[in-house]
Amino acid sequence: MMLLLWGLPVAIAVWFSWRYAWWRPSVDTRYPRILMYHMIAEPVAGAQFNGLRVTPSRFEQQLRWLRDNGWQGFTVSELVDRAAELPDKAVAITFDDGYADNATQALPLLQRYGYKATLYLVVDRHDRDWSRSRKAHHDGDELKAIAKLSDAQVRELLASGCFELGAHTLTHANLLKLDDAALRHELIDAKxxxxxxxxxxxxxxxxxxxxxxxxxxxxxxxxxxxxxxxVREGIDDPAGWRPLELARIKVSGRDGMLAFRQRMRTGRRGV
Ligand SMILES: [Zn+2]
Known part of the structure; x- marks a missing residue:
């Protein structure tokens, strides 16, 4: 009986500590945060990649938290250009791949809250299955079926003044499988x-x-x-930055606001 009485609170405390690593020290707020997003969309029942889907209402909550806590938005190039003279609490929001919801869902919210973002766009992004080039068991059809940004939508993002355009290769290639010539082609031609x-x-x-x-x-x-x-998780000191290998903070669609605040504080969610 005693074991039952004490066992449950202890188990909850252990789970909470593992999940949120509350003891992990805060990273200096003078070190900029680079947040990684993919889609701003509702989760899909039974889908494999719901971690990549942050709902519009949760994204808005995150932007509101950033604004209310004094975080100032930059593009990634602005961060790198100004590394030596960044203000306290600088944040760069990034979107990978080029999902259409970046224009329909993310842009209006970024504009409402006054944040910039950097879009890492795959050139040949339509009707392409890329998740299997990482792991053969991944269901490539899920990501393939999601609408990607049209060129007109990318122009809309750029015209808004909120977005920097970055590259994410021609084909979302797995670089580990490329020789130097193939990699040069993916890098140079995408740019x-x-x-x-x-x-x-x-x-x-x-x-x-x-x-x-x-x-x-x-x-x-x-x-x-x-x-x-x-996709190295963390927050780096800009004094020691390697600008071609920047760490980011993953924002998962499976996280609540407690996890988001924890990631902003320490660079990661748990242990
Ligand atoms: Zn990607």
């Missing part, structure tokens, strides 16, 4: 095609799936990018 199509400089890159070999970073620089974001 050139996006710049020609949208008439803006493309300076920033996102590694598809966050996968790359350390020796590939120099090819990213040679292709003309001066910043690149990974």
């Amino acid at each position: 050139r095609q996006l710049e020609q199509c949208f008439d803006v400089p493309v300076r920033s890159f996102a590694y598809p799936f966050g996968l790359y070999r350390p020796e590939q970073v120099v090819l990213v620089r040679e292709a003309g990018y001066d910043s690149a974001v990974t």
Whole structure:
């Protein structure tokens, strides 16, 4: 009986501590936060990738929290350009892949709350199955079936003044499977095609799936990018930044506001 009485609160305390790692020290707020999003959409019953779907109401809650707590929005290139002179509480919001809801759902909310974002766009993004190029068991049809941004929608994002355009390769390639020639093609042609199509400089890159070999970073620089974001979770000191391997904070559709605040504080949710 005693075990039952004490066992449950202890189990809850252990679970809570594991999930939110409340003891983890706060990272200095002078270190900028780079948030990683994919879709702003309602979850789909039975779907595999609901972690990539942050609902519009939760996204709005997050933006309101950022605003109410004094976080100022930048694009990734602005962060890198101003690394030495950033204000306290700088945040960059990023969207990977190019889902249509970035225009229909995210843009109006970013405008309402006064935040900028960086879009990492796959050039050849329509009717493409890329999740299987990471793991064979992934159901490629789920992401393939989701509407991607049209070129007109990308122009709308850029015309709003809220968005920087970055590249995410031509085909959402798994860089681990590419030799140098194939990687150069993905890097250089993606940049050139996006710049020609949208008439803006493309300076920033996102590694598809966050996968790359350390020796590939120099090819990213040679292709003309001066910043690149990974999926390494964390918050880096800009004094020691490697601008072609920036850490990000994952914002999961499975998280509540407590987890979001925890990630903003420490760079990650739990242990
Ligand atoms: Zn991606």
